[in-house]
Amino acid sequence: MEPRPRSFYILSVFFMLFLIFLYGPTLTIAVLSFQGPGGGLTFPMRGVSLHWFRDLFEQQAVGDIWGSFSRSFVLGLMVMVTTVVVSVMGGLAFRRRFAGSTALFYLIITSLVIPSILISLGVGLIWSQSGLPVHWSTSGFGAQLTWTLPFGLLIMFAVFNRFDPSYEEAARDLGASPWQVIRHVVLPIIAPSLIGVALFGFTLSYDEFARTLLTSGSYNTLPLEIFGMTTNVTTPVLFALGTLTTAFSLVIIGVFLLIVWATNRRRARLGSDAGQGMV
Amino acid sequence: MRKTSITGWLLASPLSLILLVFLAAPIAMIVVVSFWGATEWAIYPAFEFENYEFLLTSSVTYRVFLNTFKYVAITWACTLVIGFTVAYYLAFHIRTLTWQIVLFLLCTIPFLTSNIIRMISWIPFLGRNGLANSALISWGVIDEPVEWLLFSDFSVILAFVHLYTLFMVVPIFNTMMRIDKSLIEAAADAGASGWQTLWQVIVPLTKPGIMIGTIFVLALVMGDFITVRFMSGSQSANVGRMIQNDIALLQYPSASATAVILLVTVLLLIGTLLRFVDIRKEL
Numbered sequence: 097m098e099p100r101p102r103s104f105y106i107l108s109v110f111f112m113l114f115l116i117f118l119y120g121p122t123l124t125i126a127v128l129s130f131q132g133p134g135g136g137l138t139f140p141m142r143g144v145s146l147h148w149f150r151d152l153f154e155q156q157a158v159g160d161i162w163g164s165f166s167r168s169f170v171l172g173l174m175v176m177v178t179t180v181v182v183s184v185m186g187g188l189a190f191r192r193r194f195a196g197s198t199a200l201f202y203l204i205i206t207s208l209v210i211p212s213i214l215i216s217l218g219v220g221l222i223w224s225q226s227g228l229p230v231h232w233s234t235s236g237f238g239a240q241l242t243w244t245l246p247f248g249l250l251i252m253f254a255v256f257n258r259f260d261p262s263y264e265e266a267a268r269d270l271g272a273s274p275w276q277v278i279r280h281v282v283l284p285i286i287a288p289s290l291i292g293v294a295l296f297g298f299t300l301s302y303d304e305f306a307r308t309l310l311t312s313g314s315y316n317t318l319p320l321e322i323f324g325m326t327t328n329v330t331t332p333v334l335f336a337l338g339t340l341t342t343a344f345s346l347v348i349i350g351v352f353l354l355i356v357w358a359t360n361r362r363r364a365r366l367g368s369d370a371g372q373g374m375v
Numbered sequence: 376m377r378k379t380s381i382t383g384w385l386l387a388s389p390l391s392l393i394l395l396v397f398l399a400a401p402i403a404m405i406v407v408v409s410f411w412g413a414t415e416w417a418i419y420p421a422f423e424f425e426n427y428e429f430l431l432t433s434s435v436t437y438r439v440f441l442n443t444f445k446y447v448a449i450t451w452a453c454t455l456v457i458g459f460t461v462a463y464y465l466a467f468h469i470r471t472l473t474w475q476i477v478l479f480l481l482c483t484i485p486f487l488t489s490n491i492i493r494m495i496s497w498i499p500f501l502g503r504n505g506l507a508n509s510a511l512i513s514w515g516v517i518d519e520p521v522e523w524l525l526f527s528d529f530s531v532i533l534a535f536v537h538l539y540t541l542f543m544v545v546p547i548f549n550t551m552m553r554i555d556k557s558l559i560e561a562a563a564d565a566g567a568s569g570w571q572t573l574w575q576v577i578v579p580l581t582k583p584g585i586m587i588g589t590i591f592v593l594a595l596v597m598g599d600f601i602t603v604r605f606m607s608g609s610q611s612a613n614v615g616r617m618i619q620n621d622i623a624l625l626q627y628p629s630a631s632a633t634a635v636i637l638l639v640t641v642l643l644l645i646g647t648l649l650r651f652v653d654i655r656k657e658l
Contacts, residue, residue, distance in 0.1 A: 100468075103569065107464040111478070114461055117537065118485050121496035124506070128499055138499045139506060186390040194383030203394050205654065209590060209645050210398070211598020213618050214634050218401020221408055221627060238397040245393065254658035299487040305601060310622065322491050326605065338492040345488040353480075 122342060129335035137332060148336035161321055161337060168318035171232055171240070172302040178237075179244045179297030180290055186245075187252025188278070191259075208246035212306030215239050220310035232312040239307040244300045248293040255289045288356050295352040299345060402638070409631035418627050426632035436617075436633075440640075443613040446528075446603070447596045450535040454592050455585065457536065458543025462584075463577070465544075466551035467559075479548065486541045494534050494605050501525035501533075526608030534606045535596055542591035550584030550657065551577070586652040590645050597641050 128135075132143025152161065190197060219239045223230045230236070259282075267281045283290075305319040312320060318341065325334055412421040430436050461482065469475045485493065500506050501524040508520040523529055554577065562572040600615025614637045621630035 101569070104468050107460065107468055110460055111464050114457060114540075115481060118482070121500055121537070122485070122488070122493065124499050125492075125496040138502050138504045139509070182389045182393065185386045189383045189386035189390075192383055194380045194387070197383065197387070200387060200391060200394075201655070203398065204390075205645075205649075206642070207394060207398050209594035209641060210402075211594070211615060211634075211637055211641060213598060213600055213615055214405060214638055215397065215401055217618065217622060217627070217630060217634055218405045219397060221404045221631075222400060225404070238393065241393050242397050245390065249390070250654075250658060253655060257655075257658055295487070303487075303489040303491075305491060306598075319489060319491055322489070322495075323601070326491070326495060334495060338489075338495055342488050342492055346484070349484055349487055 122338075125335040126339045126342070129332055129339040131332040131335075135332055137330065137335070148332045149340070151331075151333045152336055152340065159321065159325070160316075161318070164316045164318045164321040165341075167232055167315055168302055171237060171317060172298045174233070174237055175240050175244055175301035176294050176297035178241060179248045180294050182241075182245060183248030183252045183293050184283075184286075184290065186249050187256050188282075190249075190253060191256050204246050204249055207242045208250075210242075212243070213309070215242050215307045216310040223311070230311050230313040232308065232315055232317055236308045236312040236317070239311040240301045240304050243304060243307055244297045247296045247300065251289055251293050251296070252286075255286050259285070288359055291352055291356050291359070295349065299348060302345070302348075405631045405634050405638075408628055409635045411628040411631075413626050413628045416625065418625075426629050427636075429629070430632055430636065439612050439614055439617050442611065443597060443615075446532060446535065446599075446613060447593055449532050450539065450596050451589060451592050453532070453536045454540045454543045455588070457540050458547055458588060459581070459585070461540075461544050462548035462551055462581075463573075465548055466554075467577075482544050483541055490538055491601070491605075493538060494602060497530065497534060497537075497606070498525065501530055526606070526610055528607070528611055531603055531606040531611060534602050535599070538602065539592050539595050542595065543585075543588035546587035546591070546657075547581055547584040550581050554580050583652045583657045586648055587654065587657060590648050593644060593648070594641060597637065597644075 128137070128139070128141070129148055130144050130146070131141055131148060132145045133147040135142040190201070216239060219235050220230060223235050228235075263281050263285065264277050267277045272280065303319055304317075305323060308317050308320060316324065322334075322337060322341070325337070408418065409426055410422050410424070411418050412423060412425065413419070465475055465478055465482075469478060498505070502508075503520045503522065503525070505524070507524055508517075511517045511521065558576055558580075559572055562576045567575065598615055599613065600619045603611055603613045603616050604619070614633065618630045618633050618637070621627070621633065
């Protein structure tokens with residue numbers, strides 16, 4: 097291998113600084129969440145304890161965070177499943193031109209770039225004017241889909257741009273029905289990307305704030321609850337909650353990465369028996 | 376042809392339905408309500424231009440829009456420089472695919488955690504008694520704690536850069552990974568220096584990625600209200616905050632009118648950018 101140029105070392109330092117910039121603040125609040133009972137929102141640490149984590153389990157200290165956590169979790173799962181199914185169908189549809197496909201494409205782009213508060217305001221207005229009660233599982237659910245679907249679809253477009261149609265042709269030549277082609281050829285090939293779409297669907301919903309603000313009704317999701325806390329909670333319990341939700345997000349990301357890794361291994365093991373046949 | 380169109384419609388119908396109900400209809404509703412009138416506690420259907428008239432003749436509107444553009448411009452410049460450098464490092468200086476994937480994931484993971492928590496996490500850094508102030512004092516750079524670190528334009532832009540640089544890194548990295556490495560060898564063979572290769576080969580070829588990153592950052596910063604509210608301690612305003620204030624006062628028609636103007640501005644800007652890049656080709 098040729099020696100590294102000097103720019104490599106400069107850029108490595110830059111990249112390290114960037115990572116510190118990205119992760120430093122989160123790590124700081126993770127440390128501070130272990131403040132002793134007398135500690136405040138900044139250093140120095142006044143002892144080390146689990147005091148603020150214990151506080152998370154007391155209603156009067158933090159309000160209904162466990163209720164909002166379970167709502168966010170269920171909503172995340174709903175959004176995840178819908179995003180995956182609708183994105184795959186949309187991705188398949190966009191492989192061929194159909195009347196109105198350009199208009200629909202621009203609608204997707206609009207959905208991606210529209211300021212979130214417009215969705216919140218618009219959906220909120222429609223619901224209130226038609227006398228429906230806003231609820232996280234109806235209006236909130238739909239509002240979040242306008243944010244997760246564009247990401248899911250962009251991933252699907254990228255996947256199908258690289259998809260080799262000869263696999264499908266081969267399947268059809270062997271007599272597979274259109275459904276069989278999708279079920280036994282297309283879906284297994286795009287499976288790892290679907291896990292990516294699912295991860296996006298869940299985490300973007302789990303962290304979504306602006307689009308749920310006016311559309312979730314009287315039962316808050318977790319980000320709304322946390323935001324409410326920032327205005328009236330001035331103790332490290334806020335950091336404890338932040339640390340816990342971030343840890344939860346990291347666990348979710350880890351689980352998804354593990355699934356991708358396992359599918360890829362399984363595929364490497366079982367995918368092809370070329371060259372292993374007994375002649 | 377006829378049959379493929381029908382299959383296409385069937386496959387796209389759930390998507391179309393969701394976007395019609397939760398995107399197109401809300402936009403239509405906002406446009407309609409922007410012509411309505413409001414009393415202190417209720418809104419009533421009408422067709423009057425009062426909301427727009429008030430907005431367009433008020434100097435506050437122009438100042439707030441100007442402030443929003445200021446945030447966009449500074450954030451864009453910072454995220455572009457940082458994002459390009461990071462993507463360049465990952466794409467051209469990291470030699471194995473495994474390490475590229477690992478480092479790329481390290482850059483994208485924060486995107487999948489809560490924005491609000493990431494904003495909160497700046498408090499211990501920037502506060503009056505925060506890490507930045509104590510470090511600066513102990514180094515003898517300043518004698519008194521600096522007040523403008525938290526709850527200022529500085530902290531707003533810092534948070535924007537912190538939250539949105541990933542939106543530059545990802546598309547630029549994606550475009551860079553598709554650059555044929557032999558082009559760079561060719562440039563070197565033709566006697567180009569490192570800088571010349573960077574400016575005359577890599578940057579032009581990376582333009583589509585830069586455009587997509589720009590679209591993301593522009594849309595996110597233009598439409599933001601929560602970062603500005605939280606990081607400025609409600610001391611600065613942008614268009615999103617203006618809308619949110621009206622909503623808090625139940626002045627939905629006025630909020631809608633501002634929202635329409637914001638949407639038109641964002642769509643015009645992004646429509647212009649889209650002329651320079653074919654998103655579907657770049658994916």
